[in-house]
């Protein structure tokens with residue numbers, strides 16, 4: 001077995017020099033495809049799948065192409081269309097591929113942490129792509145190091161790789177299930193081991209993973225979100241269940257629960273912000289959830305107004321729902337520059353204020369002289385909201401009523417999402433009235449937890465960042481580099 005890593009793009013220093021966004025940041029997206037015969041489009045399909053998952057990670061991207069056990073990895077820093085040469089991919093033959101897009105914090109953003117990760121084992125060559133974050137990675141890493149393991153990355157995903165390699169003599173199924181009961185936290189994994197494609201979801205199903213099949217073929221696809229199935233012409237078959245281990249090879253499918261449990265705790269923020277509105281996760285339509293949040297908001301704290309405006313892009317669907325329920329006209333009151341990436345570190349307050357204008361520009365003809373209901377998905381630090389409300393007033397808004405399609409974000413995430421520290425979260429320090437004054441709104445309201453539960457259909461969701469009650473206890477404070 002052989003692995004070839006091609007470094008295509010150096011680190012994009014500008015993109016790397018980011019300041020933490022005003023939003024929470026997703027950590028990763030995974031994609032995989034398997035066919036029993038060699039096909040000519042497997043690498044290009046992985047490229048397309050990662051393209052559809054680009055919103056889940058913009059720091060690095062990678063694809064491992066498998067040709068009946070021979071694995072070749074191409075990865076680099078940057079966006080999917082920067083890392084890969086499409087012409088080159090289109091000429092690669094193989095029967096399977098796995099892919100990964102990664103978001104990471106600035107300090108850990110380097111090529112060595114880009115995925116898929118690779119290792120040789122007695123089970124065959126292993127390529128692994130991981131979405132999520134382990135909460136016991138430090139302890140496991142220490143134990144492995146004391147046992148002689150050598151790590152090349154600072155990523156918790158390499159802990160999984162080492163555990164798998166160490167258990168390889170137990171046989172494939174036992175090695176994976178033992179590893180998955182040893183690690184704790186959030187993990188949606190796709191792996192190539194020899195010529196087998198493996199999918200695993202953590203026992204609570206915190207991070208999403210779904211299975212699809214390309215119409216009229218025997219080609220199976222796995223992806224973090226169903227929007228990545230659409231782009232390669234695959235139908236959504238089902239979600240991988242919490243605690244499920246799925247093995248696909250030339251003999252067919254094998255699936256079993258390595259962690260029998262009836263509990264689940266899917267991340268509620270996937271529906272609020274991270275996932276694309278054209279995705280369906282665990283049977284719930286993301287668009288419908290966001291639209292319903294807007295409808296509930298319209299009833300929670302009604303206000304007289306002239307126009308409803310959504311903050312592009314993630315506040316728009318909730319704003320449409322608010323407008324439909326309240327009967328107040330929806331208008332595009334903010335225009336977003338399509339070509340603006342993430343926020344950069346800017347040295348002065350005036351430059352930072354200008355940066356918000358680069359990203360979002362108010363439509364004076366929609367706003368001037370109007371009482372505006374501004375809808376966004378969530379409020380993290382409050383700094384961007386404050387600037388946006390100021391921009392709307394400068395554009396002539398007579399009143400600005402701010403509505404959030406999620407509950408107050410009060411606490412950190414330990415399961416693979418980069419939220420600010422608790423001290424930086426405005427809702428952990430201030431009451432609703434205090435936040436309202438701080439950001440300069442005329443009124444403010446957040447979706448209540450009880451209404452969010454009604455929309456999602458129950459309490460079997462992680463709400464840790466809203467309630468500080470997490471579905472997993474005994475979380476290590478310090479986190480490895482997440483993925």
Ligand code: SF4
Pocket residue numbers: 206266267268269270412413414415416417462463464465466
């Ligand atoms: S803490 Fe929040 S962001 Fe993290 S998994 Fe739970 S709901 Fe999702």
